[in-house]
Amino acid sequence: MFNPCGQVRPVFVKSAPMPPPILILRDIQLTFGGPSLLEGAAFSVSARDRLCLVGRNGSGKSTLLKIAAGIVTPDDGEVFLQPGTTIRYLPQEPDLSAYATVLSYVEEGLDPGVDHYRGAYLLEQLKVNENADPSTLSGGEARRAALARTLAPEPDILLLDEPTNHLDLPAIEWLESELSAARSAQILISHDRRFLENLSRVTLWLDRGHTKRLDAGFAKFEEWRDQILETEETELHKLDRKIASETQWLRKGVTARRKRNQGRLRALFDLRDKRRQHRRADGNVAMAASDATASGKRVIEAKNISKSFGENEVIKDFSIRIQRGDRVGFVGPNGAGKTTLVNMLIGNLASDTGEVREGANVEMLTIDQRRESLDPGTTLRDALTGGGGDTVMVGGQPRHVVGYMKDFLFAPEQLRTPIERLSGGERGRLMLARALAKPSNLLVLDEPTNDLDLETLDLLQELLADYAGTLLLVSHDRDFLDRVVTSTVAYEGDGRWTEYAGGYSDMLVQRGADLERSDSAPSLSKAVLPEKKPAVSGPKKRLSFNQKRALEILPIRMEELQSAISNLEATLSDTGLYARDPKKFENATTDLTARQSELDAAEEEWLELEVLREAIEGG
Numbered sequence: 001m002f003n004p005c006g007q008v009r010p011v012f013v014k015s016a017p018m019p020p021p022i023l024i025l026r027d028i029q030l031t032f033g034g035p036s037l038l039e040g041a042a043f044s045v046s047a048r049d050r051l052c053l054v055g056r057n058g059s060g061k062s063t064l065l066k067i068a069a070g071i072v073t074p075d076d077g078e079v080f081l082q083p084g085t086t087i088r089y090l091p092q093e094p095d096l097s098a099y100a101t102v103l104s105y106v107e108e109g110l111d112p113g114v115d116h117y118r119g120a121y122l123l124e125q126l127k128v129n130e131n132a133d134p135s136t137l138s139g140g141e142a143r144r145a146a147l148a149r150t151l152a153p154e155p156d157i158l159l160l161d162e163p164t165n166h167l168d169l170p171a172i173e174w175l176e177s178e179l180s181a182a183r184s185a186q187i188l189i190s191h192d193r194r195f196l197e198n199l200s201r202v203t204l205w206l207d208r209g210h211t212k213r214l215d216a217g218f219a220k221f222e223e224w225r226d227q228i229l230e231t232e233e234t235e236l237h238k239l240d241r242k243i244a245s246e247t248q249w250l251r252k253g254v255t256a257r258r259k260r261n262q263g264r265l266r267a268l269f270d271l272r273d274k275r276r277q278h279r280r281a282d283g284n285v286a287m288a289a290s291d292a293t294a295s296g297k298r299v300i301e302a303k304n305i306s307k308s309f310g311e312n313e314v315i316k317d318f319s320i321r322i323q324r325g326d327r328v329g330f331v332g333p334n335g336a337g338k339t340t341l342v343n344m345l346i347g348n349l350a351s352d353t354g355e356v357r358e359g360a361n362v363e364m365l366t367i368d369q370r371r372e373s374l375d376p377g378t379t380l381r382d383a384l385t386g387g388g389g390d391t392v393m394v395g396g397q398p399r400h401v402v403g404y405m406k407d408f409l410f411a412p413e414q415l416r417t418p419i420e421r422l423s424g425g426e427r428g429r430l431m432l433a434r435a436l437a438k439p440s441n442l443l444v445l446d447e448p449t450n451d452l453d454l455e456t457l458d459l460l461q462e463l464l465a466d467y468a469g470t471l472l473l474v475s476h477d478r479d480f481l482d483r484v485v486t487s488t489v490a491y492e493g494d495g496r497w498t499e500y501a502g503g504y505s506d507m508l509v510q511r512g513a514d515l516e517r518s519d520s521a522p523s524l525s526k527a528v529l530p531e532k533k534p535a536v537s538g539p540k541k542r543l544s545f546n547q548k549r550a551l552e553i554l555p556i557r558m559e560e561l562q563s564a565i566s567n568l569e570a571t572l573s574d575t576g577l578y579a580r581d582p583k584k585f586e587n588a589t590t591d592l593t594a595r596q597s598e599l600d601a602a603e604e605e606w607l608e609l610e611v612l613r614e615a616i617e618g619g
Contacts, residue, residue: 019046019047019048019594019597020046020082021044021045021046021080021082022045022046022047022081022082022085022156022157022185023044023045023068023079023080023081023082023085023087023157023185024043024044024045024078024079024080025041025042025043025044025064025067025068025077025078025079025080026042026077026078026080027040027041027042027076027077027078028040028041028042028064028067028074028076028077028079029074029075029076029077030060030063030067030072030074030075031075036209037059037060037063037209038060038063038064038067038074038209039208039209039210040077040209040210041060041064041077041206041209041210041211042077042211043204043211043213045157045185045187046185047156047185048183048184048185049185049186049201049202050179050185050186050188050199050200050201050202051185051186051187051188051200051201051202051203051204052187052188052189052190052196052199052200052202052203052204052217052218053065053187053188053189053204053206054189054196054203054204054205054206054218054221054454055205055206055207055453056207056453056455057423057425057426057429057451057452057453057456058423058425058426059206059207059208060206060209061161061189061206062092062161062189064206064211065089065159065161065187065189066089067079068087068089068159068187069087069089069159070087071089085156085157086111086153086155086156086157087155087156087157087159088109088150088151088153088155088157088158088159089150089159089161090146090147090150090158090159090160090161090163091146091161092143092161092162094142094143094145094146094149096134096135096137096142096145096146097134097135099134100133101130101131101132101133101134102123102128102129102130102131102132102134102137102145103119103120103123103130103131105134105145105149106119106122106123106130106145106148106149106152107119107152108149109149109150109152109153110152110153111153111155118152118154119148119149119152122147122148122151122152123145123148125171125174125178126144126145126147126148126167126171127144127171127334128141128144128145128148139166140165140166140334141166143165143166144166144167147160147163147175151178151182154182154183154184154546154549155184156184156185157184157185157186157187158179158182158184158185158186158187159187160186160187160188160189160190161189162189162190162191162451163175163188163190164190164192164195164476165450166334167334167476168332168333168334168336168476169331169332169333169476169478169504170333171333171334172192172195172476172478176195176198176199178546179199180198180199181546181547181550182546183546183550186199187204188200191449191450191451191452191453191454191457191477192476192477192478192479193218193454193457193477193479193480194477194478194479196217196218197217197218197219197479199217200217200218201216201217202214202215202216202217203216203217203218203220203221203224205221205225212228294324294361294441294468294469295324295359295360295361295362295363295441295442295469295470296324296359296360296361296362297323297324297359298321298322298323298324298357298359299322299323299324299326299358299359299362299442299470300320300321300322300345300346300356300357300358300359301320301321301322301356301357301359302318302319302320302321302344302345302351302354302355302356302357303319303354303355303356304317304318304319304353304354304355305317305318305319305344305351305352305353305354305355305356306318306351306352306353306354306495307337307340307341307344307349307351307352308352308495313494313495314336314337314340314341314495315337315340315341315344315351315495315497316494316495316496317353317354317496318341318354318496318497319354320345320489320499322345322470322472323470324359324441324469324470325468325469325470326470326471326486326487327464327470327471327473327484327485327486327487328471328472328473328485328486328487328488328489328499329473329474329475329481329484329485329487329488329489329503329504330342330472330473330474330488330489331475331476331481331488331489331490331491331504331507332490332491332497333491336491337491337495338474338491339446339474341489341497342444342446342472342474344356345472346364346366346442346444346472361441362441362442363439363440363441363442364440364442364443364444365435365436365438365440365442365443365444366435366444366445366446367431367432367435367443367444367445367446367448375419376418376419376420377418377419377420378418378419379415379416379417379418379419380405380410380414380415380416380417380419380422380430381401381415381416383419383430383434384401384404384405384430384433384434384437385401390402392404392437393437394437395437395439396439401415402415404433404437405433407433408429408430408432408433409429410426410429410430423451425451425452425453425456427451428448428450428451428452428456429452429456432448432460436463440469441468441469441470442469442470442471442472443464443467443469443470443471443472444471444472445471445472445473445474445475446474447474447475447476448460448473448475449475449477449480457477457480461480461483461484464484465484471484471485473485478504478505481503481504482503482504482505482506483503484503485502485503485504486501486502487499487500487501487502488500488502488503488504488506488507490507490511547609547612550605550606550609551606551609551610551613554602554605554606554609555606557602558599558602558603558606561595561598561599561602562599564591564595565592565595565596565599568588568591568592568595569592571584571588572585572588572589572592
């Protein structure tokens with residue numbers, strides 16, 4: 001700008017401006033032959049943003065992410081990606097068939113100049129053999145390989161659809177650490193509340209085809225959502241009253257010939273049309289377990305049970321007493337033996353040593369995590385009724401299948417839909433609907449939260465809180481464990497398991513350390529039990545791969561920014577620039593502000609990492 005002497009002086013803004021968006025979606029419209037899935041959805045992403053995308057199953061979250069990634073083309077709307085911006089998308093069902101090894105699949109996704117060691121490092125952390133033939137991988141291993149491929153290039157934008165699926169608790173916590181240190185902007189879809197709360201800074205709610213933005217992390221989302229829905233219901237009630245009032249006016253026989261009456265009549269038609277077009281929020285699952293006769297006070301008692309497979313001892317000398325009303329969670333790395341231990345306790349697998357005794361009047365119900373146990377060709381109706389007409393027996397009482405379907409958010413037109421055409425979340429609801437119709441006083445749930453949306457998880461939690469029987473729960477969902485269980489059985493390494501009072505967070509406090517990770521579960525390094533030592537130290541901290549790389553490249557980046565700032569300041573020192581070329585002056589001023597902000601951020605990050613490195617090396 002000009003000063004009083006007529007000289008141009010550059011303006012330096014100390015507070016960092018909002019960074020410009022690098023990805024913009026505007027007015028996205030998409031229909032798949034029925035009601036619109038997306039009706040004007042929109043959002044923007046700036047550098048290093050961390051957004052979580054939430055909404056009901058079937059609301060279009062994954063589709064919107066695919067549109068952002070350029071995989072799906074919308075019917076209408078605009079997708080803008082800043083030129084030169086790199087973007088990586090984590091697919092739900094990756095295809096590795098064209099690759100000789102897992103490592104070649106991961107490295108093929110790397111950009112030129114990226115250290116190829118990073119691919120091997122990520123595969124090691126995610127417990128996937130880099131030399132394995134992709135055709136031999138399980139579905140979970142393929143998903144973890146795809147996660148490594150997505151993370152390896154360190155792109156400008158990461159689009160992660162359910163990244164914690166098929167990860168155990170130590171791996172989820174490792175992934176949180178990686179994403180927290182990453183410089184990439186991130187859009188996350190996940191049913192893991194704790195994961196979203198720890199990572200997100202902005203929440204996008206996809207609801208009835210539209211997106212709403214909350215400039216706060218997921219921890220603030222539910223209160224905000226409930227306020228919006230409450231306001232909406234109030235406005236809808238006012239609209240109904242207005243329509244009723246105007247309809248009453250019309251019934252009085254007011255002539256439509258007068259001009260003002262014609263306008264009022266058109267307004268009434270508009271109100272009715274607005275009411276017809278209003279889409280209410282999706283209903284909630286009406287979930288209820290069918291109670292059986294109460295079991296005896298003692299439900300399960302195990303004394304000194306053990307189990308080995310060859311030389312691999314997965315359960316060693318374990319004892320537990322489970323009484324009526326107990327809610328016991330089982331946690332540990334994948335492959336440690338959680339399901340094996342539960343199967344021994346409920347009598348599905350014999351122990352090598354010790355004994356398991358079941359109490360009186362136990363009626364057990366198991367909800368299996370394996371969706372493939374449902375015949376893909378079976379229709380929804382036959383899956384619920386057992387192929388026997390239109391009646392479902394719920395707690396010994398008959399109910400019409402359509403009414404029971406509605407309790408679990410299935411539409412009547414889905415009655416003859418084959419299971420293979422259902423989404424993962426719909427299959428999860430179907431498994432719950434089938435299981436909860438049967439009477440029980442002992443529920444055994446193996447990863448019940450997989451693919452369920454957050455609202456359904458809330459209702460499942462409420463059901464379990466009101467359930468009069470006993471619960472055995474295997475889960476990797478930390479928040480769900482904290483909300484539901486009364487004690488937690490944790491894997492300690494070398495076949496040893498210990499029961500702790502309380503949920504997952506309580507268990508960590510009592511152990512004094514996180515669940516440990518290993519090169520090949522279940523051969524974990526031994527964890528020290530609290531009763532054997534008064535104090536327990538966690539694993540020695542070390543810099544992550546991303547943090548080490550940042551310490552190497554940040555000084556180079558800071559030098560580049562300082563050089564760019566010097567050049568811009570030299571340009572702006574030309575006192576006649578504004579009069580000669582106002583556009584160039586404006587661009588140079590904007591660039592100077594942006595480069596200075598980038599330099600401030602880089603210096604701050606480098607200083608924090610240097611302090612952390614010195615603390616680790618000094619310790």
